[in-house]
Amino acid sequence: MRTLWQHCHVATMAGGRYSVIEDAAIVTSAGLIEWIGPRDDVPPVAADRIVDLGGAWVTPGLIDCHTHAVFGGNRSGEFEQRLQGVSYAETAAQGGGIASTVRATRAASEDELFASARQRVQALMRDGLTCIEIKSGYGLDLACERKMLRVARRLGEELPISVRTTCLAAHALPPEYAGRADDYISHICEQMLPVLAAEGLVDAVDAFCEHLAFSPAQVERVFIKAHELGLPVKLHAEQLSSLHGSSLAARYQALSADHLEFMTEEDAIAMAKAGTVAVLLPGAFYFLRETQLPPMDALRRHGVKIALATDLNPGTSPGLSLRLMLNMGCTLFRMTPEEALAGVTLHAATALGMGDSHGSLEEGKVADFIAWQIDRPADLAYWLGGELPKRVVRLGHEISN
Numbered sequence: 447m448r449t450l451w452q453h454c455h456v457a458t459m460a461g462g463r464y465s466v467i468e469d470a471a472i473v474t475s476a477g478l479i480e481w482i483g484p485r486d487d488v489p490p491v492a493a494d495r496i497v498d499l500g501g502a503w504v505t506p507g508l509i510d511c512h513t514h515a516v517f518g519g520n521r522s523g524e525f526e527q528r529l530q531g532v533s534y535a536e537t538a539a540q541g542g543g544i545a546s547t548v549r550a551t552r553a554a555s556e557d558e559l560f561a562s563a564r565q566r567v568q569a570l571m572r573d574g575l576t577c578i579e580i581k582s583g584y585g586l587d588l589a590c591e592r593k594m595l596r597v598a599r600r601l602g603e604e605l606p607i608s609v610r611t612t613c614l615a616a617h618a619l620p621p622e623y624a625g626r627a628d629d630y631i632s633h634i635c636e637q638m639l640p641v642l643a644a645e646g647l648v649d650a651v652d653a654f655c656e657h658l659a660f661s662p663a664q665v666e667r668v669f670i671k672a673h674e675l676g677l678p679v680k681l682h683a684e685q686l687s688s689l690h691g692s693s694l695a696a697r698y699q700a701l702s703a704d705h706l707e708f709m710t711e712e713d714a715i716a717m718a719k720a721g722t723v724a725v726l727l728p729g730a731f732y733f734l735r736e737t738q739l740p741p742m743d744a745l746r747r748h749g750v751k752i753a754l755a756t757d758l759n760p761g762t763s764p765g766l767s768l769r770l771m772l773n774m775g776c777t778l779f780r781m782t783p784e785e786a787l788a789g790v791t792l793h794a795a796t797a798l799g800m801g802d803s804h805g806s807l808e809e810g811k812v813a814d815f816i817a818w819q820i821d822r823p824a825d826l827a828y829w830l831g832g833e834l835p836k837r838v839v840r841l842g843h844e845i846s847n
Protein backbone atom coordinates (compact mmCIF):
# COMPACT_ATOMS: atom_id res chain seq x y z
CA MET A 447 0.00 0.00 0.00
CA ARG A 448 1.36 3.38 -1.04
CA THR A 449 0.30 6.33 1.13
CA LEU A 450 0.70 10.04 0.53
CA TRP A 451 0.90 12.02 3.78
CA GLN A 452 0.48 15.74 3.33
CA HIS A 453 -0.45 19.05 4.94
CA CYS A 454 2.47 18.95 7.38
CA HIS A 455 5.88 20.36 8.18
CA VAL A 456 8.70 17.90 8.76
CA ALA A 457 11.77 18.02 11.00
CA THR A 458 13.55 15.46 8.83
CA MET A 459 16.98 15.30 10.56
CA ALA A 460 18.28 14.55 7.05
CA GLY A 461 21.96 14.96 6.30
CA GLY A 462 22.97 14.20 9.86
CA ARG A 463 21.60 17.37 11.44
CA TYR A 464 18.42 19.11 12.51
CA SER A 465 16.74 20.11 9.25
CA VAL A 466 13.24 21.08 8.28
CA ILE A 467 10.91 21.04 5.26
CA GLU A 468 7.89 23.33 5.60
CA ASP A 469 4.69 22.43 3.77
CA ALA A 470 5.98 18.96 3.07
CA ALA A 471 4.67 15.64 1.82
CA ILE A 472 5.80 12.08 2.45
CA VAL A 473 5.16 9.02 0.30
CA THR A 474 5.46 5.69 2.08
CA SER A 475 5.27 2.21 0.70
CA ALA A 476 6.19 -1.26 2.00
CA GLY A 477 7.05 0.24 5.40
CA LEU A 478 9.65 2.62 3.96
CA ILE A 479 9.84 6.25 2.95
CA GLU A 480 9.66 6.25 -0.83
CA TRP A 481 9.78 10.00 -1.25
CA ILE A 482 9.88 13.09 0.99
CA GLY A 483 10.05 16.76 0.04
CA PRO A 484 8.10 19.98 -0.47
CA ARG A 485 4.44 19.30 -1.27
CA ASP A 486 4.71 21.19 -4.55
CA ASP A 487 7.29 18.68 -5.79
CA VAL A 488 5.40 15.45 -5.06
CA PRO A 489 6.10 13.05 -7.95
CA PRO A 490 3.06 11.75 -9.85
CA VAL A 491 2.74 8.48 -7.96
CA ALA A 492 -0.43 6.46 -7.73
CA ALA A 493 -1.22 6.62 -4.02
CA ASP A 494 -3.69 4.10 -2.59
CA ARG A 495 -4.44 6.52 0.21
CA ILE A 496 -4.00 10.22 0.90
CA VAL A 497 -3.79 11.34 4.55
CA ASP A 498 -4.27 14.96 5.61
CA LEU A 499 -2.10 15.57 8.68
CA GLY A 500 -3.86 18.83 9.53
CA GLY A 501 -0.80 21.07 9.63
CA ALA A 502 1.07 18.83 12.08
CA TRP A 503 4.81 18.91 12.73
CA VAL A 504 6.26 15.54 11.77
CA THR A 505 9.39 14.14 13.44
CA PRO A 506 11.04 10.74 13.22
CA GLY A 507 9.63 8.30 15.78
CA LEU A 508 11.36 8.88 19.09
CA ILE A 509 14.05 6.42 20.15
CA ASP A 510 14.99 5.74 23.78
CA CYS A 511 18.52 4.37 23.38
CA HIS A 512 19.29 3.54 27.04
CA THR A 513 16.80 1.83 29.36
CA HIS A 514 16.69 -0.83 32.04
CA ALA A 515 12.93 -1.21 31.55
CA VAL A 516 12.77 -4.85 32.73
CA PHE A 517 13.19 -5.30 36.48
CA GLY A 518 11.48 -6.66 39.58
CA GLY A 519 10.29 -4.53 42.50
CA ASN A 520 11.17 -0.90 42.91
CA ARG A 521 13.45 1.18 45.13
CA SER A 522 11.28 4.01 46.44
CA GLY A 523 12.53 3.12 49.95
CA GLU A 524 16.09 3.92 48.88
CA PHE A 525 14.81 7.15 47.36
CA GLU A 526 13.49 8.12 50.80
CA GLN A 527 16.83 7.22 52.40
CA ARG A 528 18.72 9.29 49.87
CA LEU A 529 16.53 12.25 50.71
CA GLN A 530 17.78 11.76 54.28
CA GLY A 531 21.36 12.03 53.04
CA VAL A 532 22.42 8.42 52.30
CA SER A 533 24.39 8.43 49.02
CA TYR A 534 23.92 6.03 46.09
CA ALA A 535 27.40 4.58 46.74
CA GLU A 536 26.64 4.09 50.47
CA THR A 537 23.39 2.28 49.66
CA ALA A 538 25.25 0.02 47.25
CA ALA A 539 27.96 -0.72 49.83
CA GLN A 540 25.24 -1.75 52.33
CA GLY A 541 23.86 -4.41 49.95
CA GLY A 542 21.10 -2.22 48.52
CA GLY A 543 21.16 -0.50 45.16
CA ILE A 544 21.52 -2.73 42.11
CA ALA A 545 21.83 -5.80 44.38
CA SER A 546 18.36 -5.26 45.80
CA THR A 547 16.84 -5.12 42.31
CA VAL A 548 18.78 -8.27 41.45
CA ARG A 549 17.07 -10.09 44.34
CA ALA A 550 13.63 -8.91 43.19
CA THR A 551 14.32 -9.70 39.54
CA ARG A 552 15.58 -13.20 40.29
CA ALA A 553 12.47 -13.85 42.38
CA ALA A 554 10.05 -12.70 39.65
CA SER A 555 8.66 -15.01 36.97
CA GLU A 556 9.10 -14.22 33.29
CA ASP A 557 5.41 -13.34 33.05
CA GLU A 558 5.58 -11.03 36.06
CA LEU A 559 8.58 -9.23 34.60
CA PHE A 560 6.81 -8.96 31.27
CA ALA A 561 3.64 -7.50 32.81
CA SER A 562 5.45 -4.81 34.80
CA ALA A 563 7.82 -3.90 31.95
CA ARG A 564 4.94 -3.72 29.47
CA GLN A 565 3.28 -1.04 31.60
CA ARG A 566 6.47 1.00 31.70
CA VAL A 567 7.13 0.66 27.98
CA GLN A 568 3.51 1.61 27.23
CA ALA A 569 3.95 4.71 29.38
CA LEU A 570 7.05 5.63 27.38
CA MET A 571 5.19 4.97 24.13
CA ARG A 572 2.70 7.69 25.02
CA ASP A 573 5.54 10.10 24.18
CA GLY A 574 5.78 8.83 20.61
CA LEU A 575 8.44 6.14 20.97
CA THR A 576 8.79 3.74 18.06
CA CYS A 577 12.06 2.16 19.19
CA ILE A 578 13.61 1.32 22.54
CA GLU A 579 16.78 -0.28 23.83
CA ILE A 580 16.38 -2.57 26.84
CA LYS A 581 19.28 -3.88 28.91
CA SER A 582 19.60 -6.93 31.09
CA GLY A 583 21.81 -6.56 34.16
CA TYR A 584 19.55 -7.34 37.11
CA GLY A 585 19.91 -11.11 36.69
CA LEU A 586 23.68 -11.54 36.89
CA ASP A 587 23.43 -15.27 36.30
CA LEU A 588 22.77 -17.06 33.05
CA ALA A 589 19.17 -18.07 33.78
CA CYS A 590 18.04 -14.67 35.00
CA GLU A 591 19.90 -12.64 32.35
CA ARG A 592 18.23 -14.90 29.78
CA LYS A 593 14.85 -14.33 31.45
CA MET A 594 15.29 -10.55 31.21
CA LEU A 595 16.41 -10.62 27.58
CA ARG A 596 13.55 -12.91 26.61
CA VAL A 597 11.12 -10.47 28.19
CA ALA A 598 12.72 -7.64 26.22
CA ARG A 599 12.36 -9.57 22.95
CA ARG A 600 8.74 -10.42 23.78
CA LEU A 601 7.96 -6.73 24.37
CA GLY A 602 9.11 -6.10 20.80
CA GLU A 603 6.88 -8.90 19.54
CA GLU A 604 3.73 -7.94 21.44
CA LEU A 605 3.91 -4.13 21.33
CA PRO A 606 4.15 -1.96 18.20
CA ILE A 607 7.71 -0.88 18.97
CA SER A 608 11.17 -2.00 17.84
CA VAL A 609 13.28 -3.38 20.68
CA ARG A 610 17.07 -3.61 20.73
CA THR A 611 18.49 -5.80 23.48
CA THR A 612 21.74 -5.17 25.32
CA CYS A 613 23.42 -7.70 27.62
CA LEU A 614 24.63 -5.87 30.74
CA ALA A 615 25.77 -8.90 32.72
CA ALA A 616 28.77 -6.78 33.85
CA HIS A 617 26.50 -4.40 35.77
CA ALA A 618 27.36 -5.41 39.35
CA LEU A 619 29.00 -8.28 41.17
CA PRO A 620 26.43 -10.96 42.09
CA PRO A 621 26.58 -12.12 45.74
CA GLU A 622 27.78 -15.61 44.80
CA TYR A 623 30.95 -14.04 43.34
CA ALA A 624 31.63 -11.67 46.27
CA GLY A 625 35.34 -10.85 46.35
CA ARG A 626 35.88 -12.65 43.01
CA ALA A 627 35.16 -10.02 40.38
CA ASP A 628 37.70 -11.43 37.91
CA ASP A 629 36.08 -14.86 38.17
CA TYR A 630 32.69 -13.33 37.45
CA ILE A 631 34.11 -11.59 34.38
CA SER A 632 35.48 -14.97 33.24
CA HIS A 633 32.03 -16.49 33.75
CA ILE A 634 30.48 -13.73 31.63
CA CYS A 635 33.04 -14.23 28.86
CA GLU A 636 33.15 -18.02 28.85
CA GLN A 637 29.54 -18.90 29.62
CA MET A 638 26.96 -16.14 29.62
CA LEU A 639 27.81 -14.13 26.52
CA PRO A 640 28.45 -17.06 24.17
CA VAL A 641 25.23 -18.82 25.22
CA LEU A 642 22.99 -15.75 25.18
CA ALA A 643 24.44 -14.61 21.85
CA ALA A 644 23.89 -18.05 20.33
CA GLU A 645 20.26 -17.89 21.45
CA GLY A 646 19.86 -14.65 19.48
CA LEU A 647 19.07 -12.63 22.58
CA VAL A 648 21.86 -10.05 22.36
CA ASP A 649 22.14 -7.09 19.98
CA ALA A 650 24.92 -5.33 21.92
CA VAL A 651 27.05 -5.72 25.05
CA ASP A 652 27.34 -3.14 27.83
CA ALA A 653 29.17 -2.89 31.17
CA PHE A 654 29.30 -0.54 34.17
CA CYS A 655 32.80 0.92 34.49
CA GLU A 656 33.00 2.46 37.94
CA HIS A 657 34.73 1.99 41.30
CA LEU A 658 31.59 0.38 42.69
CA ALA A 659 31.27 -1.91 39.65
CA PHE A 660 34.03 -3.02 37.22
CA SER A 661 37.51 -1.69 36.38
CA PRO A 662 38.58 -0.69 32.85
CA ALA A 663 40.72 -3.85 32.67
CA GLN A 664 37.71 -6.04 33.53
CA VAL A 665 35.49 -4.18 31.07
CA GLU A 666 38.10 -4.66 28.37
CA ARG A 667 37.90 -8.45 28.76
CA VAL A 668 34.14 -8.23 28.18
CA PHE A 669 34.67 -6.05 25.11
CA ILE A 670 37.21 -8.47 23.63
CA LYS A 671 34.75 -11.34 24.02
CA ALA A 672 31.90 -9.28 22.55
CA HIS A 673 33.98 -8.52 19.48
CA GLU A 674 34.93 -12.18 19.14
CA LEU A 675 31.20 -12.92 19.05
CA GLY A 676 30.65 -10.17 16.47
CA LEU A 677 28.68 -7.97 18.86
CA PRO A 678 29.03 -4.17 19.20
CA VAL A 679 29.73 -2.69 22.63
CA LYS A 680 28.53 0.25 24.74
CA LEU A 681 29.56 1.44 28.20
CA HIS A 682 28.23 3.09 31.36
CA ALA A 683 31.20 5.40 31.87
CA GLU A 684 32.25 8.39 33.93
CA GLN A 685 28.97 8.57 35.87
CA LEU A 686 30.42 8.96 39.37
CA SER A 687 34.16 9.32 38.74
CA SER A 688 36.71 9.51 35.92
CA LEU A 689 38.19 6.13 34.95
CA HIS A 690 38.44 7.01 31.23
CA GLY A 691 35.99 4.27 30.38
CA SER A 692 34.75 6.45 27.54
CA SER A 693 38.22 6.40 25.94
CA LEU A 694 38.32 2.64 26.41
CA ALA A 695 34.90 2.41 24.75
CA ALA A 696 36.17 4.49 21.84
CA ARG A 697 39.15 2.14 21.40
CA TYR A 698 36.65 -0.67 20.89
CA GLN A 699 34.56 1.42 18.44
CA ALA A 700 31.71 1.40 20.94
CA LEU A 701 28.34 2.48 19.60
CA SER A 702 28.02 4.75 22.63
CA ALA A 703 29.43 5.73 25.99
CA ASP A 704 26.72 6.77 28.40
CA HIS A 705 26.36 9.15 31.43
CA LEU A 706 29.77 10.91 31.06
CA GLU A 707 29.47 13.64 33.70
CA PHE A 708 33.11 13.09 34.74
CA MET A 709 34.64 12.63 31.27
CA THR A 710 37.63 14.68 30.16
CA GLU A 711 38.39 16.54 26.95
CA GLU A 712 40.76 13.71 25.92
CA ASP A 713 37.86 11.28 26.28
CA ALA A 714 35.76 13.52 24.01
CA ILE A 715 38.51 13.59 21.39
CA ALA A 716 38.76 9.79 21.45
CA MET A 717 35.00 9.41 21.11
CA ALA A 718 34.79 11.86 18.23
CA LYS A 719 37.51 9.99 16.36
CA ALA A 720 35.79 6.64 16.86
CA GLY A 721 32.29 7.93 16.09
CA THR A 722 31.15 6.78 19.54
CA VAL A 723 27.92 8.58 20.51
CA ALA A 724 27.70 10.38 23.86
CA VAL A 725 24.42 9.29 25.48
CA LEU A 726 23.50 11.80 28.17
CA LEU A 727 21.07 10.78 30.90
CA PRO A 728 19.68 13.87 32.61
CA GLY A 729 17.13 11.82 34.57
CA ALA A 730 19.90 10.06 36.53
CA PHE A 731 21.79 13.35 36.94
CA TYR A 732 18.65 14.93 38.38
CA PHE A 733 17.53 12.00 40.51
CA LEU A 734 20.97 11.59 42.15
CA ARG A 735 21.21 15.37 42.58
CA GLU A 736 24.52 15.26 40.73
CA THR A 737 26.26 18.59 40.37
CA GLN A 738 29.07 17.73 37.93
CA LEU A 739 27.79 18.56 34.45
CA PRO A 740 28.86 16.62 31.36
CA PRO A 741 31.41 18.71 29.39
CA MET A 742 28.99 20.03 26.78
CA ASP A 743 31.46 22.49 25.27
CA ALA A 744 34.12 19.83 24.74
CA LEU A 745 31.57 17.43 23.22
CA ARG A 746 30.37 20.10 20.80
CA ARG A 747 33.86 21.42 20.00
CA HIS A 748 35.07 17.97 18.98
CA GLY A 749 31.90 17.06 17.11
CA VAL A 750 30.78 14.17 19.30
CA LYS A 751 27.21 13.14 18.48
CA ILE A 752 25.00 13.65 21.53
CA ALA A 753 21.98 11.46 22.28
CA LEU A 754 19.54 11.70 25.18
CA ALA A 755 17.75 8.82 26.89
CA THR A 756 15.65 8.08 29.96
CA ASP A 757 17.96 5.49 31.59
CA LEU A 758 14.65 4.15 32.93
CA ASN A 759 15.68 2.08 35.96
CA PRO A 760 14.47 1.62 39.55
CA GLY A 761 17.54 3.07 41.28
CA THR A 762 18.74 6.23 39.59
CA SER A 763 16.15 7.25 37.01
CA PRO A 764 12.57 6.02 37.35
CA GLY A 765 11.79 8.11 34.31
CA LEU A 766 8.72 7.26 32.26
CA SER A 767 8.89 10.17 29.82
CA LEU A 768 11.50 10.67 27.11
CA ARG A 769 10.04 14.11 26.36
CA LEU A 770 10.71 15.10 29.96
CA MET A 771 14.35 14.19 29.25
CA LEU A 772 14.29 16.63 26.31
CA ASN A 773 13.32 19.34 28.75
CA MET A 774 15.95 18.27 31.28
CA GLY A 775 18.62 18.06 28.57
CA CYS A 776 17.86 21.69 27.75
CA THR A 777 17.34 22.99 31.28
CA LEU A 778 20.06 21.05 33.11
CA PHE A 779 22.65 20.49 30.35
CA ARG A 780 22.00 23.62 28.30
CA MET A 781 21.20 21.74 25.11
CA THR A 782 19.10 23.53 22.52
CA PRO A 783 15.66 22.05 21.76
CA GLU A 784 17.03 21.20 18.31
CA GLU A 785 20.00 19.33 19.79
CA ALA A 786 17.65 17.56 22.18
CA LEU A 787 15.36 16.44 19.36
CA ALA A 788 18.34 15.19 17.33
CA GLY A 789 19.39 13.37 20.50
CA VAL A 790 16.25 11.23 20.64
CA THR A 791 16.06 10.57 16.89
CA LEU A 792 19.16 10.81 14.71
CA HIS A 793 21.88 10.25 17.30
CA ALA A 794 19.85 7.78 19.36
CA ALA A 795 19.59 5.62 16.21
CA THR A 796 23.36 5.76 15.74
CA ALA A 797 23.85 4.86 19.41
CA LEU A 798 21.94 1.65 18.63
CA GLY A 799 23.75 0.91 15.38
CA MET A 800 20.56 1.68 13.45
CA GLY A 801 21.63 4.92 11.84
CA ASP A 802 21.32 3.55 8.31
CA SER A 803 17.64 2.74 8.66
CA HIS A 804 16.23 4.83 11.53
CA GLY A 805 16.48 8.22 13.20
CA SER A 806 15.77 10.52 10.25
CA LEU A 807 13.12 10.83 7.57
CA GLU A 808 14.88 10.19 4.28
CA GLU A 809 14.15 8.09 1.23
CA GLY A 810 14.83 4.42 1.86
CA LYS A 811 14.61 4.67 5.65
CA VAL A 812 11.82 3.11 7.69
CA ALA A 813 8.54 5.01 7.77
CA ASP A 814 8.43 5.53 11.55
CA PHE A 815 7.22 9.03 12.33
CA ILE A 816 5.06 11.10 14.64
CA ALA A 817 2.70 13.85 13.49
CA TRP A 818 2.47 16.23 16.46
CA GLN A 819 -0.26 18.85 16.84
CA ILE A 820 2.17 21.50 18.04
CA ASP A 821 3.12 24.96 16.83
CA ARG A 822 6.89 24.51 16.75
CA PRO A 823 9.30 21.58 17.21
CA ALA A 824 10.67 23.29 20.34
CA ASP A 825 7.29 22.60 21.98
CA LEU A 826 8.42 18.98 22.38
CA ALA A 827 11.13 20.06 24.82
CA TYR A 828 9.06 22.83 26.37
CA TRP A 829 6.28 20.97 28.16
CA LEU A 830 7.27 19.21 31.38
CA GLY A 831 5.89 15.81 30.45
CA GLY A 832 2.17 15.34 29.85
CA GLU A 833 0.75 13.84 26.70
CA LEU A 834 0.72 15.84 23.48
CA PRO A 835 -1.85 15.24 20.74
CA LYS A 836 -0.26 13.24 17.95
CA ARG A 837 -0.58 10.49 15.40
CA VAL A 838 1.94 7.67 15.43
CA VAL A 839 3.01 6.00 12.19
CA ARG A 840 5.11 2.85 12.38
CA LEU A 841 6.35 1.08 9.27
CA GLY A 842 4.01 3.25 7.19
CA HIS A 843 0.87 2.41 9.18
CA GLU A 844 -0.87 4.57 11.72
CA ILE A 845 -1.11 2.87 15.10
CA SER A 846 -3.29 3.83 18.01
CA ASN A 847 -1.47 5.01 21.11
Ligand code: NIG
Nearest residue numbers: 544654682730757759761762
Ligand atom coordinates in the same frame (compact mmCIF):
# COMPACT_ATOMS: atom_id res chain seq x y z
O1 NIG B 1 22.36 3.61 34.39
N1 NIG B 1 24.86 3.14 36.31
C1 NIG B 1 24.48 2.00 36.46
N2 NIG B 1 23.31 1.52 36.14
C2 NIG B 1 22.09 2.25 36.22
C3 NIG B 1 21.58 2.28 37.60
C4 NIG B 1 21.14 0.98 38.00
C5 NIG B 1 20.49 0.92 39.34
O2 NIG B 1 20.82 1.65 40.29
O3 NIG B 1 19.63 0.04 39.42
C6 NIG B 1 22.21 3.59 35.59
O4 NIG B 1 22.14 4.65 36.24
Ligand code: FE
Nearest residue numbers: 512514682757
Ligand atom coordinates in the same frame (compact mmCIF):
# COMPACT_ATOMS: atom_id res chain seq x y z
FE1 FE C 1 21.92 2.83 32.76
